[in-house]
Structure formats: C-alpha cells, structure tokens
Amino acid sequence: MADIAIRNLMKTYPGTSEPATKQVSLEVDDGEFMVLLGPSGCGKTTLLRMVAGLDFPDSGSISIGGRDVTYLPPNQRNLSMVFQSYAVFPHRKVRDNIGFGLTMRKMSKAEIAKKVDWAADLLQLSPYLDRFPANLSGGQRQRVAVARAIVVDADVLLMDEPLSNLDALLRLSFRAELKKIVETIGTTTVYVTHDQVEALSLGDRVAVMRVGQIAQLGRPLDVYDSPADTFVGGFIGSPPMNFLDGTVADGRIGFTERASVPAPAQLPAGPVRVGIRAEAIVLGEGTDSLPAVVDVVEPIGSHTLLTVTIGDQVLKVQVPPTTEVHRGDTVTVQFPPGALRLYDPETGLGLE
Numbered sequence: 001m002a003d004i005a006i007r008n009l010m011k012t013y014p015g016t017s018e019p020a021t022k023q024v025s026l027e028v029d030d031g032e033f034m035v036l037l038g039p040s041g042c043g044k045t046t047l048l049r050m051v052a053g054l055d056f057p058d059s060g061s062i063s064i065g066g067r068d069v070t071y072l073p074p075n076q077r078n079l080s081m082v083f084q085s086y087a088v089f090p091h092r093k094v095r096d097n098i099g100f101g102l103t104m105r106k107m108s109k110a111e112i113a114k115k116v117d118w119a120a121d122l123l124q125l126s127p128y129l130d131r132f133p134a135n136l137s138g139g140q141r142q143r144v145a146v147a148r149a150i151v152v153d154a155d156v157l158l159m160d161e162p163l164s165n166l167d168a169l170l171r172l173s174f175r176a177e178l179k180k181i182v183e184t185i186g187t188t189t190v191y192v193t194h195d196q197v198e199a200l201s202l203g204d205r206v207a208v209m210r211v212g213q214i215a216q217l218g219r220p221l222d223v224y225d226s227p228a229d230t231f232v233g234g235f236i237g238s239p240p241m242n243f244l245d246g247t248v249a250d251g252r253i254g255f256t257e258r259a260s261v262p263a264p265a266q267l268p269a270g271p272v273r274v275g276i277r278a279e280a281i282v283l284g285e286g287t288d289s290l291p292a293v294v295d296v297v298e299p300i301g302s303h304t305l306l307t308v309t310i311g312d313q314v315l316k317v318q319v320p321p322t323t324e325v326h327r328g329d330t331v332t333v334q335f336p337p338g339a340l341r342l343y344d345p346e347t348g349l350g351l352e
C-alpha cells in the first residue's frame with residue numbers, strides 16, 4: 001500500500017510573511033493519480049517538494065503507506081520524481097540514464113537490462129538506448145526522465161510540470177501516453193500543473209489550489225461541472241465559467257428589468273451570482289429566454305464562440321459551427337435550470 005496522507009501542512013519560507021501552504025490536508029489513495037492544479041504561486045510545487053522530502057514543513061505531517069516520512073530525506077521515501085527540466089545525465093547513454101536508479105540500488109546487471117528494456121519499450125525509446133541525451137529531441141529526453149522514474153518500482157511517483165517544456169503538439173500526444181503508462185504501472189502519483197486541461201485529462205482526482213490552500217478536491221468532471229466557488233469556476237474550463245450577477249425576487253433571478261429566469265432553488269431575496277458554462281447555454285426562443293446582443297463571433301472549428309451581452313453583463317456562449325449569427329445581432333439565450341450554479345456574490349462560495 002502506498003497511500004499518502006498529508007495532514008495540516010504549514011510552510012512559510014524564511015523572509016516571507018504569507019505561508020506558501022496553509023494547513024493543507026490531502027489523502028491520495030493507493031494507485032491514485034492526483035493532480036495539484038492552480039495558478040502560479042499557489043503553493044503546489046511547495047506541497048510536492050514536501051512530499052518529496054526536498055523541503056520540510058513548519059508543522060503538520062506526511063505519511064506514505066502509513067509510515068511517517070515528514071522529516072525523512074528523499075532517498076528514504078522510495079519515490080521517484082520527474083521535473084519540468086529534462087534532468088538527465090548528459091554524459092551517460094540513454095540505457096544508463098534509465099538504469100541509474102537500479103544501479104544505485106545495486107541490482108544485478110541482468111536484472112537491470114531486463115527492466116531498462118521494459119521501460120524503454122513502454123516509452124518507445126528502444127531505438128535510442130545507445131545514444132547520448134544531446135542527440136535526442138526534447139520530447140525524447142523527457143521520455144528518458146519518465147522511464148528512469150518508473151523503472152525503479154517506487155511507491156510514489158511525483159511529477160512537476162513534466163510536459164511544460166514540450167511544444168503544443170508533442171505535449172498533447174505525450175499527455176495521452178503518460179496517462180496510459182501510469183495506468184499500466186498503477187503507481188500512486190502526484191502531478192503538479194497549472195494547465196487545467198492537463199489536470200482534467202490526467203487526474204483521477206484534481207486538487208485545485210489557491211493561495212496555499214485547496215479550494216476544491218474532486219473528480220475532474222465534478223470539479224468542472226460544479227465548481228465549489230467562483231475562483232475554481234473561473235480557473236477551470238476554456239472559456240472559464242460565465243458569472244452573472246442577478247437579484248432574487250419572487251422565485252426568479254433577474255438580470256435586467258426585462259430579463260429573468262426561474263430560480264433553480266429556494267433562495268432568499270437579494271443578490272446572487274449565477275454560474276453557467278458556455279456550452280450549457282442554448283441559443284433560441286423558449287419560455288424563459290433572455291435577450292442578448294452579439295458582440296464577437298469566433299469560429300473555432302469544432303464550435304463557434306460568441307461573446308454576448310445581457311444588459312451590461314458579458315458572457316460566452318458556445319454554439320454549433322454552422323450557426324448563422326453576426327456581430328450586432330440580437331439573439332435569445334436560454335439557461336437550462338439544471339445548468340445553473342449559484343454563488344454568494346460576496347464570498348464567491350457555492351450556495352448549494
């Protein structure tokens with residue numbers, strides 16, 4: 001068993017006033033792929049480094065497989081790491097780079113060769129085993145780093161933005177491969193990224209971080225569909241979730257004098273912030289449709305993205321690519337009641 005239990009981790013770097021992590025608690029199940037997602041500076045790398053043993057908390061604890069490792073050095077935690085920069089040894093051949101951890105563990109030559117061949121095969125590196133890293137592409141070098149990390153049968157695999165130095169196309173293909181590989185080996189994994197698409201595509205669960213705390217922890221589609229607060233909704237999704245300020249009165253939420261929709265839940269009278277995804281909005285007449293003015297039309301290929309205004313509020317609407325609509329048109333939009341998410345306009349927290 002290699003579950004990870006992170007309890008109340010506090011870490012303030014010397015010379016700074018704000019903690020980099022504030023009482024962070026997180027359980028990662030055995031074999032789970034956990035993604036730490038958040039904007040720059042939210043503390044995800046700090047958290048990962050403490051799991052790795054590269055940094056130590058001021059208080060709190062970390063255990064792996066039930067063993068307290070909070071203050072153990074990295075080499076006593078049985079974990080492997082992959083970083084953003086291709087940390088491969090330039091003067092060693094690919095074969096020796098991949099086998100490095102096994103040599104350190106004093107495994108027999110035959111056993112090392114077998115394992116290196118297995119990892120090279122998994123990462124499509126077999127033709128390059130006798131090359132030096134200088135003679136590989138960036139993508140291939142990063143494959144070497146991943147192969148070296150998975151070959152050692154670590155309890156835990158830690159990855160910090162491993163795809164971010166790759167170009168867009170390579171990133172996309174390696175992302176899918178990485179997912180397959182990690183599923184194949186089944187190692188408990190903690191993966192740091194600021195890329196929400198990467199997080200949703202890879203994680204069994206995603207921990208969305210904001211200024212040193214976990215704002216929401218959940219399965220990718222749950223986090224996408226029901227953001228716990230407006231920060232998460234505004235960070236996840238492309239475009240991010242739309243937020244409209246409305247006023248609750250008589251069981252309806254009004255956005256302008258003429259535009260209102262039925263409130264999907266019992267709400268006290270007063271202000272409310274409504275969240276709705278661009279693809280959930282339906283264009284066309286209906287019982288509770290709202291008039292909107294089209295400001296921008298962006299054909300993306302798979303769909304067209306409209307920027308529209310309702311009163312003085314702006315929102316994005318995703319429509320089929322064949323939709324005939326032009327800038328300046330007045331259209332009507334519908335908000336299916338099940339797609340509305342409700343937030344406190346002051347705190348940004350979900351009301352459901």
Ligand code: ATP
Nearest residue numbers: 013016020038039040041042043044045046047194
């Ligand atoms: P990024 O995606 O930019 O790497 P991050 O979410 O990984 O960001 P951290 O690197 O964990 O964030 O940083 C969290 C906070 O701690 C930031 O405010 C950062 O400035 C601060 N910090 C990080 N490392 C140090 C350090 N060695 N000394 C002082 N402050 C640090």
